[in-house]
Amino acid sequence: MTRYYEFLSNGITSALIKNGSVEWLPLPRFDSSSIFTKILDEERGGYFSISPVDEKYEVIHEDYIENTLILRTIFKSEEGKAEVTDFLPLSLAGIIRIYESEIDLKVEIKPFFEYGLITPAIIKARRGLIFRNPKSKEGVEILIGGEYIPIDDTEFVLKKGKGYIYLLYSKDLRYGLFSNKGFVYSEPYEALNKAIRYWRRRLENAKKVNMYVDAYYRSLLVLLGLIYEPSGGIIAAPTTSLPEIIGGSRNWDYRYVWVRDASYSAEALIKAGLLVKARDIIGFLTAMIDPSSKSFDHPLYTIDGTAPPAEEILDWLKGHKKSFPVRVGNAAYMQIQMDVEGAYMNALYEYYNASKDSEYISEIWWAIEAIAEWTKKSWKWKSTDLWEQRGVEEHFTHTKVMDWVALDRASKLANELGYKNEAEEWINVAEEIKKDVFDNGYSEKLGYFTRYYGSNSVDSALLTLPLYGFIDAKDPRFLRTFEKIERDLMISDGLLLRYKDDFMGNVKHPFALVSTWLSRVYIRLGEVDRAKKVIEKLINCSTSSLLLAEHLDQNTCEPRGNFPQAFPHAGLIVAIVELEERLV
CATH class of the missing domain: 2.70.98.50 (putative glycoside hydrolase family protein from bacillus halodurans)
Incomplete structure (x- = not known):
């Protein structure tokens, strides 16, 4: 460490x-x-x-x-x-x-x-x-x-x-x-x-675990420490411009509330039994929803819910280990990301499953309806994806699956509240999206799901397909995709790249979050020992005090990117809880 x-x-x-x-x-x-x-x-x-x-x-x-x-x-x-x-x-x-x-x-x-x-x-x-x-x-x-x-x-x-x-x-x-x-x-x-x-006291009500206890509680403390208490918004990381690659220019400001990162964090807190703090995060996100246009106009917000400042370069600073430029603000604010509504809806659905708080769900029905109606009319459009490549729009397979998630979860919640017509309408569109993904996101010729429609490459986001229940982990189509991901993106046992290259060139270091997805896939495949090894690899690659950055140096396991990062800590919490549930 x-x-x-x-x-x-x-x-x-x-x-x-x-x-x-x-x-x-x-x-x-x-x-x-x-x-x-x-x-x-x-x-x-x-x-x-x-x-x-x-x-x-x-x-x-x-x-x-x-x-x-x-x-x-x-x-x-x-x-x-x-x-x-x-x-x-x-x-x-x-x-x-x-x-x-x-x-x-x-x-x-x-x-x-x-x-x-x-x-x-x-x-x-x-x-x-x-x-x-x-x-x-x-x-x-x-x-x-x-x-x-x-x-x-x-x-x-x-x-x-x-x-x-x-x-x-x-x-x-x-x-x-x-x-x-x-x-x-x-x-x-x-x-x-x-x-x-x-x-x-913040941890008193957390679900107890028997395995990886120290890493579990440290990860919970990181998430709790990233919440801006006056609003309930949770930042992606507390730093700016810590580089993904030393000496490189992949340096970004993460001190904002990303809808996706916040939703993942809420899910982790729900899994850990900290429903009140999870609801705080969901409440912040709900307040950002625009019922008259795209549900989340932007993929990120400031901690008080206003627009982030324009991205700028602080050219008087040399950067961490001379990794220039140093940026504040984040231009991803201008992107149209179509997967974030699905991330929010899944977190909301998980909150309801854990709490049975129908009064809260009923109170924010307007938000569910807004997201479902937006997704209905927009799911066929191209989009940027969760990796936030700048200037790149495609029919990303993961994004389409998240459109399916948005409508599938909205339909389930509608059923719970007695809105039968809406439930039926939304699940029908969800099934249309699923068919589209199988027709276009899965290549019969190649034998696996692709990163985007017409591509021949994969990305690690495809690991989430069985995690959201879109496809069974043991389905041959997913298993072949899984093998392709392991073959193309695995750097060492348990550590994977998010993809091979992007608009800025080749990617060098493993992305810590996707290791937790890998572990959760192994759990669903019944390969518990392999799931444990991935979790242990991630813990061994954390710092001496069990903190994780966005990336890990492929040679030394040293932190790379902004630090500590909500993504891998949220993923680690969920993986540990799911592993314990599997072993019960």
Whole structure:
């Protein structure tokens, strides 16, 4: 397992930390500009580090406090040990770092506003520092609880003992930590205890599992940590522009709510028995539905449900390990993706199956009707697909299957609510779509389902056909497709490419989510041992703290792409639960 960044969240924003250094922290929320951006530029990104003054030290422990998103780091030098506990206080745009040390600690705080672009004005306070954005009233305040000696404006030494560093962002410093209002903000040690209880309680009602317990709970915590609590929207990942290929340009901003990713995440939480949080996600998505045109006008939304900003390049940043460009915003917002309605409808149907909450389904009948009517008239159109290739539209087989899913699930829910006419009408169209897929998405000549109509290639999305009940996993047509996928896309046991190439050239690294699909197919084929091996491969390829990125380096298993990613964690949860259900 690789030691990589650790992920902190408070349901408002997130941070990435490595070896005592905060190197990513957008404030005040997930999709804001970052004040620490070293992960995207070693030189001018900015960071907040704590380490022993004695440079001959090692990090002997860096892991979460049990089932929380609170990090404990232990340093050791010849002079002694130091322990630092890092967490994002609930409901606040900031970070608290509590230390207990036998040795002196060096602290460097070098924030910049607007992703490293704007150097702050520095004001010394009685017990700390204020970093003010010269272009606005916003700023970051640093309150130091403990004995310290200043070195310069951004560095100081914490004397051995106990204490804390409290960093709080304020949109207007007149209401900040050092203002007359400062007394209302959390007291650090009390805030820590509340955060520990908060995260532990979030998992209390989760379905218990007997296998892969640590990976299961860590994956649940990642999903819960990616939810923006004020709205219920769940972001795809907390980072931007971590590259799929080091030195390459496949660098995207994932700090938005994708309909598809959010639907998968809701399904995972439903499988785990966390129905309330799943319903929060579904509620956010439902609020995005347009009943007068395409149900989801866009494939992604901001965390408050508004339009994402236009994609732009931050050309003053060199990129992670010099992987340029660094992008914010996401141009996929402009794509017309026809599969997302099916993803939403499947999540809604799974919620109903688990909860039998007919009152909720009845309340949002308008959304079900809107999606069914849209899918009825649009399913014959070309579209981009779940892989979001830019400028590429085809009759993608997976997309057509998701059109079938949308109408199949809508019909089932209509039956449950007593709308018999609609149920019959929608299932008839669903059967028409299924026939079309068998006629055009399956090639009799080649003997397998193809990536899109008329193609001779496959993609890993075809693994989902039996997962949605479109075809039996043991159907010879699927089995031949499965063999083709394994032959063409498998990099090593359990790790697959999503496809071979796209509009940007060849794909290099396995896509972590599709390993979970592979495992679930094996479960349906009764090949439990192979399913286990895939899950174990994915866990072994996760970081030392069981976090997964979008991709895995095919040679080293190191994380590639944005991190941590909701997709593989959601898939892993579902695979583990389905495996346990199979073994009962």
